[in-house]
Amino acid sequence: MLDASLKKEIQTAYSQFLDSRGLKARPAQKQMIAAVARTLGAIRADEKGKRLGESHLVAVEAGTGTGKTIAYLLAALPIAKRHNLKLVVSTATVALQEQLIDKDLPELAEHAGLSFRYTLAKGRGRYLCLNKAEQLLDTQVSLGQMALYEDEEQLKVEPSVLEKVRLIMQRYAEGVWDGDKDKLNDAPTDEIWGLLTSDHMQCSNRRCINFSVCPFYRAREQMVDADLVIANHDLVLADLSLGGGAILPEPSNTLYVFDEGHHLADKAGSHFSxxxxxxxxxxxxxxxxxxxxxxxxxxxxxxxxxxxxxxxxxxxxxxxxxxxxxxxxxxxxxxxxxxxxxxxxxxxxxxxxxxxxxxxxxxxxxxxxxxxxxxxxxxxxxxxxxxxxxxxxxxxxxxxxxxxxxxxxxxxxxxxxxxxxxxxxxxxxxxxxxxxxxxxxxxxxxxxxxxPVSVAATLQEHLWQACFGALITSATLTALGNFDRLKQTLGLPEDTPCERLMSPFDYFNAAELHIPKMRNDPGRVDEHTEEVTEFLNAELPKLSASLVLFSSWKQMFKVLEGLNSDLKERVIEQGGRSKSAMLQQHRERIDQGQPSCLFGLASFAEGVDLPGDYLTDVIITKLPFSVPDDPVDATLAEWIEQQGGNAFSDLAVPVASMRLTQAVGRLLRTEKDRGRVVILDRRLTGKFYGRQILDALPPFRQVF
Incomplete structure (x- = not known):
C-alpha cells in the first residue's frame, strides 16, 4: 500500500504544479497519477533495498491530451527518491526526448516544488573518442576501420577532413564543446564520425590514456549524480544485453518508465536479430x-x-x-x-x-x-x-x-x-x-x-525480473480495446494492472470519421489505386491542410503520378527529404495561406504533431495490415496456427487496429482542434472484423 506521507507529497506536488501554472486538474491525469503511484509506491523492499514480491509492473494507456508525461513524472519521481532509486525514462523517439529535456522537466522543476537532477543518456557512439581522433591525426589513416580484406587498402582521409577533425579537437580542448555529436552545428558525416567514435568492444576503458577526459565517461559521471535519466529503448536494451548497469544504472536499483511503450517489443526484436x-x-x-x-x-x-x-x-x-x-x-x-x-x-x-x-x-x-x-x-x-x-x-x-x-x-x-x-x-x-x-x-x-518472433521470454528474464519496478505507457497500447496483445508481446504477467484512460477531447463534436463508398477492395491493387486517385483529385482542391497516409511506396507514387498537375504542386511527398524538413515546409505553406498536403507512409502515422490549422483532414488509403511476406510475421503466423489459433484474427487484425488508432490520432492534438478522418477502405463496413476495428477507434462522429 502507498505510504501516507508519500501520497501526500505527490498530491501536494500536483496541486502546486496546477496552481503555479493556472491550470485545472484533468480527471484522466489524476487517474494516471493514482495508477502509477498505487503500483510503484506499494513495491516492498528488504533492508538492503532488494525488491520483494512480483507486483511491480503497471501499464497505462493515456489518450492524447491526458498529460501523461507530467502524470508519470509527478508520481514516479517522489517514489524513486524515497526509495533511493534511479528513475530511467525511456522513449522511442528523439522528439519525445527533446520534449522532456526542453519542456516537461524544466516546467516540473519550476512549478511542482520538487527538487531533482536529470541528465540525458546516450550511447557511446554519440561521443568523440579522443584516442581514435588522435590516432587519425597522427597517422592520417583510419585505424577504426581495419583493412581486413586482401584487396583493400587502408582508408585515406582527405586533408579537409583532417582539418575539420583538428578544429573539433581544439573546440573540445578549449572547453567550448563537450564531445557530444548532437551539439555540433557542423557535425561530420556518419562515415567520418564513425572514425572518431568507439564502441564497448573497442574501448580500453580505464587503461586509455585519455580516460580522465573522455567525453563519454564524463557524461557517465553526470548520471551518477542524477535522480532521473532520459534514455531510449535501444540504449536500455543494449545495457541489458551487457548484463545491466554497464551503461545505465543497475536494473535492480531502477524504476523504469517506458513511454511510447508500444514500440518496445519491435525494438527488442530488432536488438536480438x-x-x-x-x-x-x-x-x-x-x-x-x-x-x-x-x-x-x-x-x-x-x-x-x-x-x-x-x-x-x-x-x-x-x-x-x-x-x-x-x-x-x-x-x-x-x-x-x-x-x-x-x-x-x-x-x-x-x-x-x-x-x-x-x-x-x-x-x-x-x-x-x-x-x-x-x-x-x-x-x-x-x-x-x-x-x-x-x-x-x-x-x-x-x-x-x-x-x-x-x-x-x-x-x-x-x-x-x-x-x-x-x-x-x-x-x-x-x-x-x-x-x-x-x-x-x-x-x-x-x-x-x-x-525471434517473440521477445516475451527475453524481456521477462532480463528486464521485468531484473528491475525494481516499471511503467509501460503510450497513447496507444491496446489492440481492439484490450491489453491482451501487449501482455503477450512484452511477456507481462497476466495479473499486471492495466488501465485505459480516455482522452479529454470531445471527439464526437470535434471530428468526423468518413468511410466513402468504394467500388474496389484494396486487394484489387490497381483498381483501388485508380479509385484513390479519383477521390483525391476531387477532394484535395477543397482542403487546405491535409495528410494522406499510404501503406506502400508503389501506391503513393502511382497516386502522385495520377494527380492533376495543379494538385501536384501542393503535395510534399516522403522520400526526398527528412520528416522534420517536410513538416517545416508544410507549416510554412499554411502560415503563408497556401494549401499543403503531406503524402507519407507508416512513419507519418505517429510522431506527427500538427495542431490547429496545420492539419484538418487525415486521409488513410487502406487499413494498415502487415506485409504478408515479412519473414518474422509469416513465421509468427505459422506458429499461431500450429498452436490452434487464427493468425488473421489473433495477429493481423489486432496489429492493424493499433496502427489505425495511431494514424487517426494525428488529427486532434489539442482540445480546440477540428477536422475529419477519411478511410478509403470498404472492408471496414463489409468485413466481419471491420466493426471490431471501428469500435476500437476514438468516438468520432461516423459518416458512412
Missing part, C-alpha cells in the same frame, strides 16, 4: 590472419607470436565452414517476384539439417577464435598499463580498437551461426530464419538472417 553476409565474412576472415601477423611482427613478444600461430587452424577451419555454408546458399531457389530483393524463408523457421552442420562448425570456430582474441585483448590491456616490456603502450593503444572491431564482428558471426546451428526448443516460440540474395560487384552475396 542477427545477420551474416557470407561473402563479406569470408573476406573478413581471409584478411584477419594477415593483419594479426603484421601486428605481431611490429612487437617482440614470443607469447603474442605463439597466440597468433595458434589462431591459424581455427581460421582455416572457419574459412572451410563458411565456404560450405555459401555452397548451400547457392543451391537455394530465390523468389525475385513482386519487385523486392530475392529471398528464401524457411517454413516455421526450421532450417534444413544440412544447414546445421556448417553452422555448428562456424559457431565452434568462432568460439575458439574468441578465446584467443580475448587473450590477446588481455595482453594489450597489460601493455597499456605499462606492465609489458615487449609490447609498447603506443602499439597496444593503436591496435586495441582494431582488435575490438574484430571481436565484435566474430561475436556477431557466432550469434548468427548459433541461431542456425540448433533447432528451436519444442513448445517455445520459434525463430524466423531466411536468406537474402544481394547482387554486388564481387558477385552474389548471400545474407543469412534470424530473428
Amino acid at each position: 542477427y545477420s551474416l553476409r557470407l561473402l563479406t565474412a569470408l573476406r573478413l576472415i581471409g584478411g584477419m590472419e594477415k593483419k594479426l601477423l603484421q601486428f605481431s611482427q611490429h612487437c617482440s613478444s614470443s607469447f603474442l607470436d605463439d597466440l597468433v600461430t595458434r589462431m591459424h587452424q581455427p581460421i582455416a577451419d572457419l574459412l572451410l565452414a563458411l565456404n560450405a555454408w555459401r555452397e548451400l546458399a547457392e543451391g537455394l531457389s530465390f523468389d525475385s517476384d513482386r519487385g523486392r530483393t530475392p529471398r528464401v524463408r524457411f517454413t516455421n523457421g526450421r532450417q534444413p539439417e544440412s544447414w546445421m552442420i556448417p553452422a555448428k562448425e562456424v559457431s565452434h570456430c568462432c568460439q575458439r577464435l574468441l578465446q584467443y582474441l580475448e587473450q590477446l585483448a588481455a595482453l594489450l590491456k597489460e601493455a597499456m598499463e605499462g606492465n609489458l616490456a615487449d609490447i609498447e603502450r603506443g602499439q597496444a593503444e593503436a591496435f586495441f580498437p582494431q582488435l575490438g572491431f574484430l571481436l565484435n564482428r566474430i561475436q556477431q558471426m557466432s550469434w548468427l551461426a548459433g541461431s542456425f546451428a540448433r533447432p528451436d526448443e519444442a513448445g517455445n516460440s520459434p525463430t524466423a530464419r531466411w536468406v537474402v540474395l544481394h547482387e554486388t560487384l564481387q558477385g552474389p552475396e548471400y545474407e543469412c538472417c534470424s530473428s
